[in-house]
Amino acid sequence: MRPNARRTTLADIAQAAGVSVATVSKVVNGRGDVAPHTRTRVQELLHQHHYLAPVFRHTEAVESPTIEVQFQGGLKSYVAETLEGIIDTAAESGVSVVVSKASRAPHWARDLVSAGRRAVIAVTSVYTAAHLDELARSGLPLVVLDPLHLPDSRVNSVGATNFAGGLAATQHLLSLGHRRVAYLGGPTMAVCNQARMHGYRAAMEAGGAQVPDAYVRPGEFTYEAGVSGGAVLLGLQDPPTAIFAGNDEIAVGVVEAARVRGLRIPEDLSVVGFDDTSLARMASPPLTTVRQPLREMGGAALRTALRLANGEKAESHHIELATELVVRASTAPPREGTPARR
Incomplete structure (x- = not known):
């Protein structure tokens, strides 16, 4: 702009575009309620006239939604x-x-x-x-x-692919020789939880493994739910030798529930998580999990x-x-006999 040239105003742009000043203002401020062709026309005129907003350049508002x-x-x-x-x-x-x-x-x-x-x-x-x-x-x-x-x-x-992830996690445990595999999941009505659980059930059925009602427990996607739900599963008359958890937080809670009972991971209990967050990598031992x-x-x-x-x-x-199974140190073949229960 020349030193004494008049600054281009919103009214100038509005007149040139054939729209209202309010519409031009919406474009300058990144509002979403402007027709695409109108927005494009106004943006072109703003560039042509080198319009500068009072506080910041219009290109920052228009081009950085x-x-x-x-x-x-x-x-x-x-x-x-x-x-x-x-x-x-x-x-x-x-x-x-x-x-x-x-x-x-x-x-x-x-x-x-x-x-x-x-x-x-x-x-x-x-x-x-x-x-x-x-x-x-x-x-x-x-x-x-x-x-x-x-x-x-x-x-x-x-x-x-939550179903495929649940399927892969359970197939991994079955391939290690586990037959008593439980699923400790999140909220019953959560779509992702349902898909993971159905993947678990499909793998168990295909592998000819029984799924007692007590082996499938809904809950919350939290560490606390893993501790409490894991304690219930490990306290069963015939406790599982492996637990597939609905996410990594639940899985870490299961590891703690096992520790309290004097069980070792993975010698006495195998655990698989879901998500592959930093928790899985920092857990002791590092978690086998399904990577989202x-x-x-x-x-x-x-x-x-x-x-x-x-x-x-x-x-x-x-x-x-796509999800992907990541095998780490929390899974191993089951040992002879059932996990020790205190």
Whole structure:
């Protein structure tokens, strides 16, 4: 701009684009409720006129959309590693990310739009029909990462092959010679838990191994649930020689329950987890577990959210990434006899 030249205003851009000043303001501030062709036209004019916002350059607001990432509960290893994938991919894509705990305050979605958010990624967060309606009214697209419940048809999601993971974990234990294998999982209605449990049951049935009712226990995806549930399983008249846990936190809790009873891992009890978080690698002994590609899942969620925010269609309504069994030191062939019980 020349020293004495008049600064281009929003009104100048609006007149040239044939839209309202309010519409131009929405584009400058990264709002999502602008038609894609209108947004493109306004952005072109902003560049042509070298428009500068009063506080920061318009290119920072227009070209660096902000994605809201919400999660519920504590910032556990699973969430932290998923967030790493989201944040790394955002940095590569020139996208800003704001991480928060899920809020259900009145007009929360409208407040996100007012704050310049362009899409929402939900990690371990539950959205009701009412929440989805508010998001739809606000124009904010939603991507759910590893949904706990079957997502609404309006929701895009990213997950992993939980059934195949449960199948692989149980087949590994059966291949070592275990026949008394139990499943200690998460909430009954959680979609991922159901898929892992069905994979476990399918492997047991294919291997001709019996599954007593007491060998399948739902719970929570927490260390405490692993300690308490593991104690119940190990206290059975015919306790399992191996336990497949619904996640790594449960598995570490099972290891503690075994330690309290004087059992050694894996000599007296084999344990398999799910997720392959840092907990699995730091456990003693290191856990055999099913690897969910958590960082890759986070990256896929970010790319999907960005496509939707730009008015494009997602590549798929549901993206499912492959799981992989990682064998470490917590599994071994069963020893003769049943585990000692105190």
